[in-house]
Amino acid sequence: MYKKYxxxxxxxxxxxxxxxxxxxxxxxxxxxxxxLKNSIYAFVIGGLVCLVxxxxxxxxxxxxxxxxxxxxxxxxxxxxxxSSLFTxxxxxxxxxxIAGAGAFVPITGFANSLTSSAIESKSEGIVxxxxxxxxxxxxxxIVIGAxxxxxxxxxxxxxx
Amino acid sequence: MSILFAFLIxxxxxxxxxxxxxxxxxxxxxxxxxFVFVGSLLELFGLYDNIIKLAGAGAxxxxxxxxxxxxxxxxxxxxxxxxxxxxxGVFQQTSSGIAYAIVIAFICSLIFxxxx
Numbered sequence: 001m002y003k004k005y006x007x008x009x010x011x012x013x014x015x016x017x018x019x020x021x022x023x024x025x026x027x028x029x030x031x032x033x034x035x036l037k038n039s040i041y042a043f044v045i046g047g048l049v050c051l052v053x054x055x056x057x058x059x060x061x062x063x064x065x066x067x068x069x070x071x072x073x074x075x076x077x078x079x080x081x082x083s084s085l086f087t088x089x090x091x092x093x094x095x096x097x098i099a100g101a102g103a104f105v106p107i108t109g110f111a112n113s114l115t116s117s118a119i120e121s122k123s124e125g126i127v128x129x130x131x132x133x134x135x136x137x138x139x140x141x142i143v144i145g146a147x148x149x150x151x152x153x154x155x156x157x158x159x160x
Numbered sequence: 161m162s163i164l165f166a167f168l169i170x171x172x173x174x175x176x177x178x179x180x181x182x183x184x185x186x187x188x189x190x191x192x193x194x195f196v197f198v199g200s201l202l203e204l205f206g207l208y209d210n211i212i213k214l215a216g217a218g219a220x221x222x223x224x225x226x227x228x229x230x231x232x233x234x235x236x237x238x239x240x241x242x243x244x245x246x247x248x249g250v251f252q253q254t255s256s257g258i259a260y261a262i263v264i265a266f267i268c269s270l271i272f273x274x275x276x
Contacts, residue, residue: 039175039179042177043175050221050222051217054166054167054216073256088272090275100181101174101175104192105177107257115264118265119272120274134262144193145196145200145254149200150247153231153250155204157243
């Protein structure tokens with residue numbers, strides 16, 4: 001007697017002999033995610049990235065005497081540069097494996113997705129590869145940003 | 161003081177992202193998309209500006225600030241002019257980051273070779 005089961009998005013067809021055997025098969029094939037460890041790494045590394053950003057922002061304002069808005073933009077540009085360079089050197093993937101969300105939630109993840117798509121599809125040529133595929137992953141962010149800001153912008157405009 | 165809040169708030173946002181991936185089994189792209197949406201939604205209540213004042217880079221670096229800045233600049237222009245200026249304002253303040261990221265990514269793709 002065959003039954004079909006879906007366990008953590010993988011497809012299994014189990015010969016249904018005994019409930020006990022079936023239970024054991026489930027336990028064996030479950031991929032365990034170290035949730036606590038991942039969460040701590042994401043919190044600490046994501047927090048450290050933001051801490052460094054805040055230090056850079058304060059230094060720019062104190063030492064170079066730039067105004068608030070310029071300091072914010074410069075800080076983001078510094079992080080985008082670093083992220084793209086690390087992606088090019090192949091270090092960002094290793095960082096991402098440890099940091100998890102600490103690597104893809106900050107704006108560095110946006111720059112990483114642009115650069116990695118561009119480098120990956122380089123072999124197809126500059127126009128057909130790099131230029132056409134650069135926004136393969138990051139395009140989702142641009143699309144949701146434009147759609148949601150027009151949606152909520154309209155609501156704010158009408159309510160004001 | 162803002163350095164401490166930058167660590168805490170920034171870490172908290174990343175922690176939420178990690179929990180969404182681990183517990184709800186979402187892809188990273190789903191998480192970033194929903195963060196941009198939430199950042200835009202918080203602009204409706206004017207909350208995100210207060211978080212930025214408190215945490216500085218802790219709120220500016222996470223991708224949710226992207227949605228916030230787009231909505232903020234769109235509304236700013238629309239209030240000054242007409243409703244049509246809403247569309248002109250969407251990319252007004254984020255364009256420097258996007259354009260810079262595109263140029264840097266292009267230069268990097270010329271310099272570096274794909275790994276693996």
